[in-house]
Amino acid sequence: MxxxxxxxxxxxxxxxxxxxxRWGRPVAPVIFGVTDETLAVVKGALEAVMVLSGHQMLETDPELGSNMMVFFFSDWDELPQVPGLDRLVNDLVPLVGRLKEQEANQYRVFHFDGQGAIKACFVFLRMDEHLSAVPAETLALSQVVQSVxxxxxxxxxxxxxxxxxxxxxxxxxxxxxxxxxxxxxxxxxxxxxxxxxxxxxxxxxxxx
Incomplete structure (x- = not known):
């Protein structure tokens, strides 16, 4: 115990x-950079954790459209090329530089509402040899748990x-x-x- x-x-x-x-509003996820098969696995992990927590998951957030974005990619330099991402993640270019220096393969950015509850989360996964070796179900569940x-x-x-x-x-x-x-x-x-x-x-x- x-x-x-x-x-x-x-x-x-x-x-x-x-x-x-914790999240103060329903989670409205969108996942980038994966096949339809992996997309279903990630959404399945999200649904399972939402059921466990008793929290809601919706198709769209009325303020942000999507408030949980998960990016799968092969190189950190791809992130600054994503249109509009620099408006969602402060100091994106310096952040990418630090993550490259650390040889990081994952990073999460949270935004909070006026009460301090989570209102958005951005998950970045650089699919290096280590993450690529992890089964999709395991990787998806791990990332959802660390974002809830x-x-x-x-x-x-x-x-x-x-x-x-x-x-x-x-x-x-x-x-x-x-x-x-x-x-x-x-x-x-x-x-x-x-x-x-x-x-x-x-x-x-x-x-x-």
Missing amino acids: MDADEVEALFTRSDGSFAFA LLWSDLAFRDRSPLAVSGEKTILRPDIAALIRAAYDPAIPSAATDPGLALRLAARVGLLQ
């Missing part, structure tokens, strides 16, 4: 600050949110319970007080 310290660690960033946020909440930048560095059950890759039961707890209407949509970890842990205990 996940205790309060473990929950707190999942939302405590490398600078020591605690930051929790504002996790710490250290949250899954040492341990994946996924687990293997037989021949299937599934969401770890403790992480699944935490996502469900995070979307409980009694929990605020955003918080910077680490005391929230106690409330989340208590709900996780009830769900597991």
Whole structure:
């Protein structure tokens, strides 16, 4: 069972600050750079996590059109060529430069509403040899899980949110319970007080 310290660690960033946020509006996704087969896999993972959380998924966001964009590509230099992306992601060119220097293969950008809840997320996946070797179902589920909440930048560095059950890759039961707890209407949509970890842990205990 996940205790309060473990929950707190999942939302405590490398600078020591605690930051929790969930989506404050229905998720309206669009996926770029994949085949129809992979598109169905990604949307299937999204639907599964939305059902788990009890959150909604819609075709269109009334303000943004799409508020969750997932990009699959082979080179970071492709991103600045995407029309209008520089208006959605601040300092896109310097960001791409840093990601190239780090040889990163993934990155997520979140936008927040006035209450601090997530209102948009942009997921960038550079399909290098490592990501290309990951089964589509595993990659899709991992990315959706990491986009459904504002996790710490250290949250899954040492341990994946996924687990293997037989021949299937599934969401770890403790992480699944935490996502469900995070979307409980009694929990605020955003918080910077680490005391929230106690409330989340208590709900996780009830769900597991």
